[in-house]
Amino acid sequence: MSSILKRIRSFLGGRRGGASAFSVAAIGRATIAHTKILACPECQAPGLFSSEERIRAGWPGSYVPPGDPREGKPVGGQCPNCSAARGPELTIDQGVVWKGHL
Ligand SMILES: [Zn+2]
Numbered sequence: 001m002s003s004i005l006k007r008i009r010s011f012l013g014g015r016r017g018g019a020s021a022f023s024v025a026a027i028g029r030a031t032i033a034h035t036k037i038l039a040c041p042e043c044q045a046p047g048l049f050s051s052e053e054r055i056r057a058g059w060p061g062s063y064v065p066p067g068d069p070r071e072g073k074p075v076g077g078q079c080p081n082c083s084a085a086r087g088p089e090l091t092i093d094q095g096v097v098w099k100g101h102l
Pocket of ligand 1: 040041042043044045079080081082083084
């Protein structure tokens with residue numbers, strides 16, 4: 001056996017028992033959607049509670065004091081300002097994203 005062939009067999013044999021090199025791919029699928037919260041159809045009050053002065057002046061039912069846990073949260077199915085039924089929040093699907101890490 002030639003010395004070069006011995007070296008190749010030695011190399012291959014050594015690799016068999018040792019660590020192998022391989023690639024790992026992690027692929028994730030994520031959907032993107034956003035929710036559109038509309039103003040009240042009756043009084044045009046915003047769909048989120050707010051501590052802004054213009055909200056207190058225009059739609060006092062939607063006003064909450066600064067630091068209130070409801071601040072920035074949706075008002076729900078009934079307008080807190082005029083008690084009218086509000087439409088459902090619209091969830092708008094933006095599609096699917098695939099993310100890969102090699
Ligand atoms: Zn309203």
